[in-house]
Amino acid sequence: MSQLKKIGLWLDDRLGYTENVLPLIRHLAPPRAKWTYVFGSATLFCLIVQVVTGIGLSLLYQPSSSLAFQSLNFITNQAAFGKVLRGIHFYGASGMVLMVGIHMIRVYIFAAYKYPREMSWVSGVILLFLTIAMGFTGQLLRWDSNGVWSSVVAAEQMGRMPFIGKYVARLLLGGDTIGGHTLSRFYSYHVFVFPAMIFGFVGLHLYLVFRNGISEPPRAGRQVDPKTYRAWYKNMLKEKGVPFWPDAAWRDTLFGAIVVLAIVAMAILIGPPALNTPPDPAYIHTVPAPDWYMIPFFSLFALMPPAIESWVIFLAPPLIVILMLILPFVSNKGERSPVKRPWAVFGVICVAIFMTCLLVIGYKAPWSPVFDAKPIPVTAIHGNQQDPVIQKGTHLFYIRGCEYCHQINGYGGFKGPNLTYIGNRLDIPLIKIRIVNGGPDMPSFGGTLSKDDIDALAVFLSAQK
């Protein structure tokens, strides 16, 4: 026996690789668990990328309210590979959110949460929300004006909790206002508290894979019966199971590696999100917006009826968490196949369409005033372009801010109705009434505009037909 082999055997004996680790790696997996099963491990790959690049960033980042912005500039513009590092961490976060979402949809559609894998689902739900918490706090650590205002927005949402809201908001900001404690607290959550919880729950999540086995791909008509399932599963594995490594896991590894390469490629080709203005809460000419995976919620805040909004902000998150957590307990046996559970598939499609629409409309943000609307050139208006009253009305329409919300011939915002053909709908007296009194979602301008101004605007608008 060669010396090397002796050392190997000694290590194996003392570390217990063959005895304890190898069976885990080669544990039997159900056959046909193929490409739909790769998203959980892809999430794990992304998590590893986040941990590694997070460590890299922490070597360069200054977690202080006053210095973080300068250090971000340093990382982006000066540090060797700093820009790519920031990029990988950013796209890694996006990848993780995406993969965790697809993984969850797959588990839901295949009903893999049913007996005996209820706790896999429960720990997965907790991990989903921890991932979102990581995304949000991480986005704040990009401590420009967007980061500052995102933390204010978060505090405002906490403020909707009855009785304790004010205190939770204060706790989140580290004081009454944004200040020296704000960033270091978010840093601590993002770098220590949430990752520690994630490691714990990922450990449990993976342990449960070994404890209860990888769920077999469902087949229509094959019911899950808690009384017989474990014996049936064990028997099925004995007959048809394949070793996890390499028969099943090569797909996970290949797909995970491709995801990581895509993340790196995007970091190099597109780069991290540009830094906004410095984190000065007194600098207010900024348009705070979250990263893409938060945009649907951002849109929802604009589109919900104001009367119910505060209640939704306070009640919806705990309600969603509770519904998700009880799912495997109200439905833990029976059919698993999506073919036999059309409503589950329909629900997923509805949620996906809903979220996609909110995402798309969130980027357009038609509810926001367009502060940089351009004046309407005289050539773009209808009616007598030489008429001085109409010209005055056109000018007023621009400088009085009508264009922030109303559009005429492609100039102006989207919040209010498009007025390109308003003359067909309203005559001069009705237009005046509307301008003076406003409407359900329009300010009244009676106290702001002179009679002459209102006249000119009405003449101009009535000519738009």
Next chain:
Amino acid sequence: MNDEIKSEESRRDFLMKLSLGVSGISAVAVSIPVLGALLAPLLEKEEVDWVTVGATQDFKPGTVTLVTFQNPDPKAFAGVTANTASWLRKDLNGGFIAFAVNCSHLGCPVRWEENANLFMCPCHGGVYYHDGTVASGPPPRALSQYKVRIYQGHVQIQTGPIPITNLTASRKK
């Protein structure tokens, strides 16, 4: 013999309880200062201060001006984050109102649009009149105000927390 087993059992029971009890005490002893750090923002009393934002004659009647000031007792490591802004309105009769810049909807910074005579929020389209009342959009209540006073010819604002809208906020005053 029986007594011996019994006393051995009760001894073991005592030692088990002792070990758990002492561990619990040690855990609590370590946790208290950590909880103190976690809850620090709730434990310390935030100071309130009157800060001067300009001389009264610096502001024209009927205008709204963005003024900035430092929060009271800023930490040395706060840097620019110690700043707060306020929209200071001088009425035609010379009175002052200091509005918080935070939209009452979700706290985004509202802008004063002078020609439109409105405050507008870039986030979700909240709009307020010059007196801070809601003109349109999702805000559940009017813009918050800071206290203002005139002190030796200067306008002073009383610093305060970022206004947090609560669940039952209403547009009606």
